[in-house]
Amino acid sequence: MEPRSTSRRTFLSLSMGxxxxxxxxxxxGSGPTQTGAGGGPGTSTGSAAGKATYWYLxxxxxxxxxxxxxxxxxxxxxxxxxxxxxxxxxxxxxxxKTAIGAGEAPTIIWGWGGGGLxxxxxxxxxxxxxxxxDQNAAYKDRLFPSSFGAATVDGKIYAVPVEAVTPIVFFxxxxxxxxxxxxxxxxxxxxxxxxxxxxAAGIAPLSLGGQSRWTNxxxxxxxxDRIGGPEVFQAIYDGEKDAWNNPAAIDALTKIQDxxxxxxxxxxxxxxxxxxxxxxxxxxxGKAAMMLHGGWTxxxxxxxxxxxxxxxxxGYMNFPAVQGGKGDPGNTVGNPAQYxxxxxxxxxxxxxxxxxxxxxxxxxxxxxxDWVSITQVPIVKGIDAEFGSSEQGPWQKFVYDxxxxxxxxxxxxxxxxxxxxxxxxxDNIAKLFQMSVSPQQFATNLNEVIGK
Amino acid sequence: xxxxxxxxxxxASLTAVPGGQGRGLAWLALPALLLFVAFGVIPxxxxxxxxxxxxxxxxxxxxxxxxxxxAVLTDPGLPHALWVTFLVIALSWAVQTPASILLGTFLAGxxxxxxxxxxxxxxxxxxxxxxxxxxxxxxxxxxxxxxxxLGIPILVQDWLGEPALAMxxxxxxxxxxxxxxxxxxxxxxxxxIPRSMYEAAEIDGAGRVRMFFNITLxxxxxxxxxxxxxxxxxxxxxxxxxxVLTAGGPGDATRxxxxxxxxxxxxxxxxxxxxxxxVILVLVxxxxxxxxxxxxxRDATHSQLEGA
Numbered sequence: 001m002e003p004r005s006t007s008r009r010t011f012l013s014l015s016m017g018x019x020x021x022x023x024x025x026x027x028x029g030s031g032p033t034q035t036g037a038g039g040g041p042g043t044s045t046g047s048a049a050g051k052a053t054y055w056y057l058x059x060x061x062x063x064x065x066x067x068x069x070x071x072x073x074x075x076x077x078x079x080x081x082x083x084x085x086x087x088x089x090x091x092x093x094x095x096x097k098t099a100i101g102a103g104e105a106p107t108i109i110w111g112w113g114g115g116g117l118x119x120x121x122x123x124x125x126x127x128x129x130x131x132x133x134d135q136n137a138a139y140k141d142r143l144f145p146s147s148f149g150a151a152t153v154d155g156k157i158y159a160v161p162v163e164a165v166t167p168i169v170f171f172x173x174x175x176x177x178x179x180x181x182x183x184x185x186x187x188x189x190x191x192x193x194x195x196x197x198x199x200a201a202g203i204a205p206l207s208l209g210g211q212s213r214w215t216n217x218x219x220x221x222x223x224x225d226r227i228g229g230p231e232v233f234q235a236i237y238d239g240e241k242d243a244w245n246n247p248a249a250i251d252a253l254t255k256i257q258d259x260x261x262x263x264x265x266x267x268x269x270x271x272x273x274x275x276x277x278x279x280x281x282x283x284x285x286g287k288a289a290m291m292l293h294g295g296w297t298x299x300x301x302x303x304x305x306x307x308x309x310x311x312x313x314x315g316y317m318n319f320p321a322v323q324g325g326k327g328d329p330g331n332t333v334g335n336p337a338q339y340x341x342x343x344x345x346x347x348x349x350x351x352x353x354x355x356x357x358x359x360x361x362x363x364x365x366x367x368x369x370d371w372v373s374i375t376q377v378p379i380v381k382g383i384d385a386e387f388g389s390s391e392q393g394p395w396q397k398f399v400y401d402x403x404x405x406x407x408x409x410x411x412x413x414x415x416x417x418x419x420x421x422x423x424x425x426x427d428n429i430a431k432l433f434q435m436s437v438s439p440q441q442f443a444t445n446l447n448e449v450i451g452k
Numbered sequence: 453x454x455x456x457x458x459x460x461x462x463x464a465s466l467t468a469v470p471g472g473q474g475r476g477l478a479w480l481a482l483p484a485l486l487l488f489v490a491f492g493v494i495p496x497x498x499x500x501x502x503x504x505x506x507x508x509x510x511x512x513x514x515x516x517x518x519x520x521x522x523a524v525l526t527d528p529g530l531p532h533a534l535w536v537t538f539l540v541i542a543l544s545w546a547v548q549t550p551a552s553i554l555l556g557t558f559l560a561g562x563x564x565x566x567x568x569x570x571x572x573x574x575x576x577x578x579x580x581x582x583x584x585x586x587x588x589x590x591x592x593x594x595x596x597x598x599x600x601x602l603g604i605p606i607l608v609q610d611w612l613g614e615p616a617l618a619m620x621x622x623x624x625x626x627x628x629x630x631x632x633x634x635x636x637x638x639x640x641x642x643x644x645i646p647r648s649m650y651e652a653a654e655i656d657g658a659g660r661v662r663m664f665f666n667i668t669l670x671x672x673x674x675x676x677x678x679x680x681x682x683x684x685x686x687x688x689x690x691x692x693x694x695x696v697l698t699a700g701g702p703g704d705a706t707r708x709x710x711x712x713x714x715x716x717x718x719x720x721x722x723x724x725x726x727x728x729x730x731v732i733l734v735l736v737x738x739x740x741x742x743x744x745x746x747x748x749x750r751d752a753t754h755s756q757l758e759g760a
Contacts, residue, residue, distance in 0.1 A: 094718070101510045119721065123511035211612060211701060268594030270613025270702045278593055287595060419508075423720035431703040434613075 051083050052346070052353035053106035055096065058086035061374040062163075068370060073361045080353045082108075100125050105343040107350040108357070113150030113159055113339035114415040115422060121153045126341040127351070130156045136359060143363060144379045146409035147337035150416065161337035162362045164376035165403045166295040168218045168334040168412075172315040176203055176289040184315060188226070188255065188322040191290075195264040198289045204266035206259075207288035209274035213426040214414055216433045218292050219259075221333040221413055222319040223252035229326040230408035237416055239451030244443035248326070253432065253439030255322075260433060270434065277304065284308040292319065294334060295399055299375055302392075310391060318402055332402050333410040337379045372396065377403065421449040496734065503727035510721070520724030530729070532704060533712040534736075539619065540626070540694075540708055541687045541740075547627045548634055548683055549676070555631065556638020557668055570639070577632045585696035588625050615705035618698050622706050625693060630686070634679045641675030642668060681744045688737050709733050 056066045063086065074081040085106070087095065099105045100120060109126060111117060120126045133140045140148075147161035172184055180201045185191045198205040209215045224232050228248025235243040243249075259265070266288050272278050280297050282288040284305035291297075298316070302309040321329040340362065342354050361367060368378040368386070375392040377383065377399045387396045403409065414422040428445050431437040437445070506516040524530055559570045576584070591598045592611040599607025612618045645668065653663050691710040694700065700707035700715070707715075709729060717726030 097509055119508060119510055123508070125510060211699065213701075266595070268608075268610035268613055271592065271594050271610050273589065276590065276593070278596055282595055419719065419721040423715060427704065430701055434615075434703045436703050 051081055052108060052350040052357065053083050053085070054108040054110070054354075054357075055085045055087060055092065055106045056110055057089055057092055059089065062376075065163075065367065065370045065374065069361050069367050072366065073357050076360070077353075077356065080349075080356065082353065082357060100343070103345050105345060107343055107346040107354045109341040109343055111159070111339050111341070112335070112415045113161075113337070114411050115418040116415065117151065117159055117339060117341065118153045119418060120341065121158050125344055126158050127344050128156050128158060129160065129342070132355060133157055139359060139363070142380055144336070144381065144404060144409075146403065146406060147379045149409070150336055150411040151339055159339035159341040160358045160362060161379055162340050162358075163338040163378065164371050165337055165379050165399065165409075166335040166376075167332040167399060167402050167406075167409070168221070168292060168319070169295050169298075169316050169399075169402075170290065170292050170319050171283060171297070171301075172290045172317075173283055173286060173288070174313045174315045176286055177315070179203075184317055185320045187320050188223075190320065191264070192259070192262060194289070195259070195262050199263055203286075204282065204288040205263075205290060206265045207279045207282040207291040208265045208269040209272045209276075209279035210265065210269035210430075210433055211272060212274040213430050214412070215274050215279065215293070216429050217413055217426065218294075218333070219256055220252060220429065221410060222292070223255055223322065224249060225331050225333065225408065225410060226319065226322040226327040226329065227252050227255075227325040229328070230331060230410055233410060233413065233416075236446075236450060241450065242447045243450060244446045249443060250439050253442055257432065257435060257439065260435060280304070284314070298395055302375075316395070316398060328407050330402075330405055331408040331410070332406045334412060335415075336403075336409050336411055379403075418452060420452050421446075424449045499727045499730045502723055503725075503731055505724050505727075507723040508721040509718075509723055516724065520722075520728045523722075524725045524728040524732075529704065529707075529712060530732075533707055533709045533729075536619075536704075536706060537688060537708045537710075537736075540622065540690060540706075541684050543619075543623045544626045544630075544687050545680060545683050547623060548631050549680065551627065551631050552634035552679065553638050553669070553672065553676070555635040556640075557642050557664065559635060559639045560642035574632045574636070576629050577636075579629070581629065581693040582696050584625060584629055585693045588621070589697055592621065612698050613702050615702055618702055618706050622694055622697060625697065626687065626690065629693070630683070634683065637679045637682075638672065638675055641672050645671045677744060677747065681741060684740050684744065685737055688740065689733070709736070 054070065057063065067084075067086075070082050070084050096105070096109065096111070100109065100123070105125065109120070117126070143161055144165065147165065148157065151157050151159040151161055170185075176198070177184065180197055180203070182194055182197055183190075185194055195205040221233075228246060228251075232243075232246050232248050235246065266272070266282055272282075274293075277297075277300055279291060279293065280301050281304070283291045284301050298309070298314075301314060305314075308314060318329065318332060321327075340354075340358065342351050346354070363378065363380055368380050368383050371378040372383065372386045375396060377396050381404070384397060384400045387393045387400070410416070414426055417425060425446060428437060428442050432439070432442050502513070503520050504515060504517060505513050506519065507513040555573070559566055559573075589612070590596075594600065594608055594610055594613075597607070599605070599609070609617060611621050649667050649671075650663055653667060658666065689710050690708060691714065694706055694708060694711060695714070698706045700711045710733065713726050713729040713733065716722045716729065
């Protein structure tokens with residue numbers, strides 16, 4: 001239940017202004033903004049005839065891409081338009097859940113797939129789109145295959161993967177590496193060596209916004225994969241009994257505590273939140289040498305970090321291998337895509353409009369180009385041809401290659417699991433990083449919520 | 453802060469009204485009673501009913517007997533959350549009460565400069581808890597906060613990452629926010645103490661400290677009870693500030709009962725157990741409010757003032 005990429009951007013606005021409190025108060029005061037189809041007067045009266053409804057997040061620059069997509073569609077289809085409502089991330093999460101529970105959901109349910117989608121499916125609130133994809137096989141084939149995992153529940157597809165892919169990336173500060181004469185890590189042992197080296201030089205080795213909890217989780221996601229392969233988490237996801245007791249899992253949990261004991265993470269990391277982007281600031285101000293974080297931080301470091309990114313000081317790579325591990329070092333984790341489902345409570349007319357919108361507009365060429373223009377990487381095969389030679393080109397190419405070459409693209413655990421299990425997971429991760437539970441206790445606590 | 457729960461119907465206050473007028477004025481309680489029933493009692497019944505069901509907020513509500521209660525009562529998280537809640541109540545009371553009494557007494561003076569200070573001092577009361585929490589979080593950041601910015605090493609601590617420090621920060625911020633409010637209550641209380649008592653004491657040769665302990669403090673007895681009730685019940689349901697400041701962390705070091713309820717209900721989608729915790733919260737709150745009323749003695753609604 002933690003914020004996704006877009007939500008972290010929500011807080012960008014906060015980190016920019018000094019009067020933080022005032023900024024928050026301003027955000028809190030602004031309710032959802034409703035926009036009528038075609039720029040007309042606002043309506044969001046559920047599924048009126050001839051209209052479909054769609055709610056989305058109001059954080060730039062992503063909001064602009066979403067808005068322009070709807071505008072293009074409504075212009076081309078004046079008789080069957082989409083009415084939109086925009087809201088802030090946290091308001092969206094609460095409202096969409098309440099609305100779905102009350103049978104008042106918008107026609108198009110935008111979300112993060114995975115465990116959240118599964119709970120909608122179990123409540124019978126979203127339509128099965130498997131046959132729709134069979135009818136539109138060409139449409140399906142254009143998209144990254146890895147994006148469908150989080151849209152699939154029990155072998156059926158309930159959501160259309162849309163928008164952009166955001167893997168978790170290992171970032172490092174090239175200036176600091178030059179300063180101490182170090183090379184980027186090739187495997188886990190190198191990270192432990194670098195920790196000693198940077199600590200000796202008085203530089204924090206790894207930046208981490210530990211208070212946010214999902215930040216810590218990213219380390220475990222990679223360690224589980226690199227040590228035991230994607231099968232370890234798959235077993236947990238599939239609800240196998242005691243799956244957290246897998247020796248690879250225990251090994252990964254032990255390794256992370258070893259890293260904490262070696263002072264691998266910046267001092268006071270439990271007081272740092274990712275929402276304020278303070279963890280990124282540690283990297284670009286040269287206070288910390290390395291950081292494992294979502295690909296979305298590239299954009300904010302580019303904006304906030306002065307000439308840090310444009311001056312070529314930001315290094316990035318996929319998470320290194322663990323010696324003797326079973327996982328392919330090409331595997332990655334993160335957000336494979338965003339997801340759009342159709343509310344089962346919508347009228348047949350509204351559903352048809354939504355499907356038309358998916359087919360004509362979502363993942364279309366104009367929209368993909370729009371995503372590329374804001375340095376995102378849409379989930380469309382061959383989009384790398386659009387990256388060009390801009391300053392962001394190499395970064396986008398890296399993200400594209402990472403995402404499209406990954407044999408396994410594991411969705412973030414807290415999104416993949418059910419909300420109930422995700423909360424227990426995040427809770428225990430916080431305790432693991434506080435060293436207040438042992439790896440074995442961690443596994444025992446989580447085995448209890450497997451399949452819940 | 454919320455209004456302390458009062459028994460519906462307000463029987464106690466009616467008996468205080470002299471006999472003949474009681475019936476004629478009973479209708480005055482009606483608007484408040486209606487609101488209380490609509491927004492207090494009915495939701496409470498709903499929550500109580502929900503605590504015997506299984507519901508994820510999305511699908512159907514299924515009856516499940518005592519499952520939720522069993523889950524909540526056997527979870528080690530509950531005694532922990534109760535203990536943390538108790539700590540927050542006790543510590544914030546212990547910090548706020550003496551400070552508020554002293555400030556209230558000081559601000560009760562009629563000098564112009566005290567009025568000016570009073571206005572400045574009430575500013576925290578005007579800020580929303582969420583804004584305060586975000587601001588403190590930024591100030592306490594170990595790398596970019598106040599300590600690092602001003603180069604004061606003692607301020608560079610893992611403020612929200614060490615369980616004891618995080619609890620201290622919560623108490624400090626809560627106190628910072630609410631001491632002005634309670635000072636206001638005490639200021640009013642002190643101003644109602646008849647001047648003549650102090651004049652008599654002065655003639656008897658009592659000093660300021662003596663007057664404070666022998667006149668001001670005993671006369672404030674009922675003000676202290678009122679303020680303490682607000683404080684205790686307020687800290688019991690304290691949520692927003694802690695949620696934004698520490699989110700219950702590090703680990704579960706500052707996870708109070710209200711936060712535990714929210715996490716279960718709205719983050720883990722377990723409405724049944726969350727409702728059970730809500731019921732526990734209501735019972736604890738009612739119990740504490742009653743206890744404080746008892747402490748005040750039977751004549752709690754009577755005044756000690758001359759001629760009242």
